[in-house]
Amino acid sequence: MRDRIDEEITFRKLEVLLAFMETGNLSKAAEALNVSTVSVHRALHSLEQGVRCALFRHEGRNLKSTEAAQMLADVAQEVLALMSDGIRATRDAAGYSSDRLRIGSLYSLTINTVPGIVVDLKVRRPALQVELALGSNAELLDKLKQGTVDAALMAVPETEPEVDALPLFEDDIFFAAPANSPYAKLEAVDLRDCRDETFVSLGEGFVTYHGFVEAFRVADFTPNVTMKVGDIFSLMNLVSGGVGYTLLPGRVRGVFGDKVQFIPLRPQYLMRQTIGVSFLRARERDPNLLALMAVCRLRTRSVG
Structure with missing residues (x-):
């Protein structure tokens, strides 16, 4: 011995x-x-x-x-x-300070947020290779804990002691309807008036789905959901095609032009998401993550 x-x-x-x-x-x-x-x-x-x-x-x-x-x-x-x-x-x-950075993201953030961050990151670190993995909030949180992504752009998770996050912006949830919807002329939608409507939604792992469930809990009825999908763009296609109504975050407004209308909800149904970049506390000094945080802070200041 x-x-x-x-x-x-x-x-x-x-x-x-x-x-x-x-x-x-x-x-x-x-x-x-x-x-x-x-x-x-x-x-x-x-x-x-x-x-x-x-x-x-x-x-x-x-x-x-x-x-x-x-x-x-x-x-x-x-x-x-x-x-x-x-x-x-x-x-x-462990991916610490390697020549690649694996970023997880919600589908909805690939419209503006992700491209802007990647471009700024490449300017700061030209040799860094960025890999992107898409998924729901639950999937991204699991990938983060398992170490298959280094950081995740998603809704800031609650009660996760091993995860830290830098908030980027807050986003409100809207009532989404197809073009020429009878709801389009309303200043705000009261969900209690939608008991007889058909709805479509995202799956349970998505933060928008949790907002959807909470809003209808406040409205005190269970919506008739005819279909659930695994990404927000498929969901918007269903809405634009008249398959059903849904609730969507404001960040995807305008993606489908006038085909999908975003109408505010009455104040009692207000659901707000805090979007940020999350990472494991144990890796907070990783040079690649520090570069990512610096880029995100600059973008947050420019928006503010």
Whole structure:
């Protein structure tokens, strides 16, 4: 069985040892490491305690290394180099500061938000390869936790302690109807007047679906949903074709021209989504994510 390494022996103290061996002087080693001479002396002394043998001898006021210290320094050089390579390989495996950035996004954000962010990101980091994965809010959150995407442009998740988010903008939900709908002339739609209408919706993993359900809960009836789809553009096609009404976020307004009309809802049905870029707290210092956050902050300021 391999001998256990004493807790007094750390990577930082091995770095101090190498600095001392290279400079041959406590003061110069302290200057190279930007620490005090006392800190260097303590680190070297604790290394002696950790290896349980003498590494240095005093010659007057000077500290001189022994053959044992040189042996430990040679091993430390290899250990620190190997650990540095290992950390770099680990980061690459996790996508940390690699040459690619995997971004997840809601379908609805590919109209304006995603293209603008990608263009700005490429200006900031030309060599960075950006990969895009689309899905519902639930799917993107799962991909984020599993590490298959590095960041996700989606509705800011609630009660997720391992996830942090930078809000980008807020978006209201509207009543969506086909062209020439009888609802188009209304200043606002009261959902209670739509009990006899046919509706279409997104699937349960989408944040817009949750707003849809909540709005009809307030209206105190269950809508007649004849079809559910897996992306917002298919949903808008169904609305424009007269298959049914639905509720849609304002960010997709105008995508189908006048074929789909967006009518405000009465105040009691107001549903607002906070859209942002989410990422794992454990990776908040990833250089690629820091670049993405910087781009997003600039876009948020320009919009504000």
